[in-house]
Amino acid sequence: xxxxxxxxxxxxxxxxxxxxxxxxxxxxxxxxxxxxxPTSVDWGRPIAETAQFAVDxxxxxxxxxxxEIEMVLRDxxxxxxxxxxxxxxxxxxxGVNVLLGAVSSGVSMPILTSVTVPSGxxxxxxxxxxxAFTGLATEGxxxxxxxxxxxxxxxxxxxxxxxxxxxGYKSVAVLYKNDDWGQDMARLIATDFAAVGVEVTASVxxxxxxxxxxxxxxxxxxxxxxxxxLALYPAEGTAAVREWLSLGGTQNMxxxxxxxxxxxxxxxxxxxxxSALGTxxxxxxxxxADAFRAAYQERFASEPNGPGLANSYDAAMIVLLxxxxxxxxxxxxxxxxxxVRVTDPDGTPxxxxxxxxxxxxxxxASGGNVMFxxxxxxxxxxxxxxxxxxAVIWSFSDAGTDEVEFMSLxxxxxxxASLK
Amino acid sequence: xxxxxSYLIFFxxxxxxxxxxxxxxxxxxxxxxxxxxxxxxxxxxxxxxTLILGGTAQAGHLGGFGLFYPLALLGGMAAxxxxxxxxxxxxxxxxxxxxxxxxxxxxxxxxxxxxxxxxLAGGAKGVRGFERPLRAAxxxxxxxNLFFFVVVLLILIxxxxxxxxxxxxxxxxxxxxxxxxxxxxxxxxxxxxxIRLMAFVTGSVILGLAGGLYGTFYAFxxxxxxxxxxxxxIWAMLIVGGAGNNRGAIFGAFLIWGAWTLSGWALSxxxxxxxxxxxxxxxxILIGSVIVGMLMWRPQGFLPERLVVSQRGKPQQTQQGE
Numbered sequence: 001x002x003x004x005x006x007x008x009x010x011x012x013x014x015x016x017x018x019x020x021x022x023x024x025x026x027x028x029x030x031x032x033x034x035x036x037x038p039t040s041v042d043w044g045r046p047i048a049e050t051a052q053f054a055v056d057x058x059x060x061x062x063x064x065x066x067x068e069i070e071m072v073l074r075d076x077x078x079x080x081x082x083x084x085x086x087x088x089x090x091x092x093x094x095g096v097n098v099l100l101g102a103v104s105s106g107v108s109m110p111i112l113t114s115v116t117v118p119s120g121x122x123x124x125x126x127x128x129x130x131x132a133f134t135g136l137a138t139e140g141x142x143x144x145x146x147x148x149x150x151x152x153x154x155x156x157x158x159x160x161x162x163x164x165x166x167x168g169y170k171s172v173a174v175l176y177k178n179d180d181w182g183q184d185m186a187r188l189i190a191t192d193f194a195a196v197g198v199e200v201t202a203s204v205x206x207x208x209x210x211x212x213x214x215x216x217x218x219x220x221x222x223x224x225x226x227x228x229x230l231a232l233y234p235a236e237g238t239a240a241v242r243e244w245l246s247l248g249g250t251q252n253m254x255x256x257x258x259x260x261x262x263x264x265x266x267x268x269x270x271x272x273x274x275s276a277l278g279t280x281x282x283x284x285x286x287x288x289a290d291a292f293r294a295a296y297q298e299r300f301a302s303e304p305n306g307p308g309l310a311n312s313y314d315a316a317m318i319v320l321l322x323x324x325x326x327x328x329x330x331x332x333x334x335x336x337x338x339x340v341r342v343t344d345p346d347g348t349p350x351x352x353x354x355x356x357x358x359x360x361x362x363x364x365a366s367g368g369n370v371m372f373x374x375x376x377x378x379x380x381x382x383x384x385x386x387x388x389x390x391a392v393i394w395s396f397s398d399a400g401t402d403e404v405e406f407m408s409l410x411x412x413x414x415x416x417a418s419l420k
Numbered sequence: 421x422x423x424x425x426s427y428l429i430f431f432x433x434x435x436x437x438x439x440x441x442x443x444x445x446x447x448x449x450x451x452x453x454x455x456x457x458x459x460x461x462x463x464x465x466x467x468x469x470t471l472i473l474g475g476t477a478q479a480g481h482l483g484g485f486g487l488f489y490p491l492a493l494l495g496g497m498a499a500x501x502x503x504x505x506x507x508x509x510x511x512x513x514x515x516x517x518x519x520x521x522x523x524x525x526x527x528x529x530x531x532x533x534x535x536x537x538x539x540l541a542g543g544a545k546g547v548r549g550f551e552r553p554l555r556a557a558x559x560x561x562x563x564x565n566l567f568f569f570v571v572v573l574l575i576l577i578x579x580x581x582x583x584x585x586x587x588x589x590x591x592x593x594x595x596x597x598x599x600x601x602x603x604x605x606x607x608x609x610x611x612x613x614x615i616r617l618m619a620f621v622t623g624s625v626i627l628g629l630a631g632g633l634y635g636t637f638y639a640f641x642x643x644x645x646x647x648x649x650x651x652x653x654i655w656a657m658l659i660v661g662g663a664g665n666n667r668g669a670i671f672g673a674f675l676i677w678g679a680w681t682l683s684g685w686a687l688s689x690x691x692x693x694x695x696x697x698x699x700x701x702x703x704x705i706l707i708g709s710v711i712v713g714m715l716m717w718r719p720q721g722f723l724p725e726r727l728v729v730s731q732r733g734k735p736q737q738t739q740q741g742e
């Protein structure tokens with residue numbers, strides 16, 4: 001995701017700022033939206049900050065549906081009980097009909113089944129990856145109220161299989177993080193590898209925080225694969241790869257986007273990562289992604305590189321655009337129904353910033369549709385509320401990461417369809 | 421206004437379910453002196469058992485038996501009881517902190533089993549696809565929540581009355597005798613090992629009942645619901661409420677869960693915007709301080725145990741304090 005900010009982005013930002021000055025006037029009403037995010041966890045706080053950042057941009061454009069937006073934030077403590085209670089309080093006491101969150105699938109799911117669906121509230125998660133949501137939606141139990149901007153599981157594994165096929169690997173061993181994301185990845189990648197004719201020789205779960213992964217890695221090494229697939233986070237990934245290499249494992253590696261980290265590269269050593277290829281969902285080749293990046297840097301003085309930040313931004317922005325499209329006093333179901341109007345592939349493209357929101361307002365007011373070009377791409381949802389996104393294949397370099405291949409949204413969709 | 425009422429019903433449902441769990445722990449710790457550090461395993465067994473037995477068919481793991489709801493709930497309780505029986509046979513010879521460590525280990529093992537055994541309970545994704553009983557008739561909204569609360573409340577009252585009877589009975593005296601001095605109880609010809617096991621299994625069945633209701637309420641359970649935090653929360657409720665006193669157990673559950681949720685709500689509403697992001701951490705500090713303060717200044721809890729001293733030839737007298 002090493003995108004250099006461009007002059008265009010800076011110009012867009014400047015335009016956004018000038019709009020900011022002009023538009024922040026004349027709303028005498030406030031609409032509340034809810035957010036249930038794990039703010040007591042270190043990586044959860046930036047996700048909440050980014051959502052608030054989107055809300056601030058929209059308020060700078062004069063708010064959504066004629067009213068200023070207030071985001072009421074509650075902590076989940078990554079505890080399902082606490083998250084569900086917080087969501088219920090937001091719906092009943094604050095009267096929100098739109099809810100952002102949660103991060104963990106194990107928290108988002110009970111919120112969905114016991115709060116948002118029964119109350120007819122739109123729930124948009126930035127980061128819940130479990131395939132269980134797709135199952136629930138297929139059974140019609142989400143009532144069209146569930147969306148998520150986290151695309152990586154399906155796209156990620158499909159592109160991983162593409163890498164293996166392109167490199168001519170005949171067999172691959174898989175090491176995966178032992179949580180819902182990792183278990184899903186392991187299952188999906190096994191299916192996708194099978195679809196492109198690559199044999200999975202071993203699929204081994206890696207638990208967090210173990211002092212050594214020798215037993216797990218040995219199991220994978222002795223299966224003698226052509227390459228290693230890693231769906232791990234940096235800390236465990238580093239430990240596992242060190243053991244892998246010291247046991248004489250191949251340097252042919254395929255990495256999930258969770259390992260796209262400087263920490264991982266530095267701790268393993270760049271000299272061992274020459275044949276490692278990573279996959280990720282990509283920002284679109286558009287000014288909007290750069291605009292998001294530039295505006296984010298302006299606000300937080302750092303790159304938006306943490307997990308879920310771009311997803312969180314898009315989740316908030318799409319919800320706010322849909323609120324604008326649905327109009328004043330819309331119900332949760334109305335807002336959910338308006339999401340297609342703001343993610344319409346044939347709609348007017350709008351960028352991910354204050355200027356983009358202002359432009360979208362005009363188009364929507366005249367009855368047109370818009371295509372939101374977000375921080376994670378031209379976000380497009382399917383009937384289950386799942387999202388697809390462009391993808392990129394990358395490798396490590398001295399400076400960070402280099403792009404090896406870019407796949408547009410249509411390429412990704414076509415490739416994923418070919419796997420089925 | 422209806423919103424406030426609707427939320428309070430929701431809150432009271434969760435609190436009542438937790439209160440049932442605290443009552444189960446109170447039988448084990450408050451009355452029998454068994455340090456159960458693995459509360460969450462028995463709670464989880466009830467939740468998983470109920471959802472697997474009563475849920476719709478799910479690809480890839482056990483379940484879909486679609487049992488009549490009360491049977492599924494009983495099945496969940498039985499699962500908790502069975503597990504407690506096995507665990508009890510293995511560990512109840514241990515005393516105090518040793519028992520706590522052993523049962524804590526059981527709880528961690530239970531969570532890991534649920535996280536990894538995908539064929540059993542869906543692994544980290546958890547068990548879903550449960551239809552809440554009578555949902556078709558009552559819909560999904562406020563009426564259903566009200567109905568569910570009434571059912572949970574009735575179960576809580578029934579559990580409370582059952583335990584009050586039990587504790588007042590000769591069996592209850594025996595439990596306290598074992599708690600206070602096991603050697604003395606044995607010298608009177610009692611079999612402490614058997615009685616401890618009975619108390620442990622009974623308490624765990626009650627924990628399983630709470631777990632089953634919890635799973636039903638959310639129509640979902642995943643390994644994230646059975647983390648050690650829950651054990652800690654239920655213990656905090658018992659200690660603050662008053663170990664050995666069933667009313668204290670219920671009061672503690674409502675008080676701690678109330679403080680837990682109210683502090684989150686109050687911070688989100690009244691804290692300045694730039695502190696909002698840190699309210700989660702602030703809340704942890706507040707809750708921790710309450711528990712520490714309680715342990716320092718009122719270790720017997722808000723409603724301490726009422727010791728009943730029986731004397732031959734006289735009616736029973738009630739006496740306060742320890």
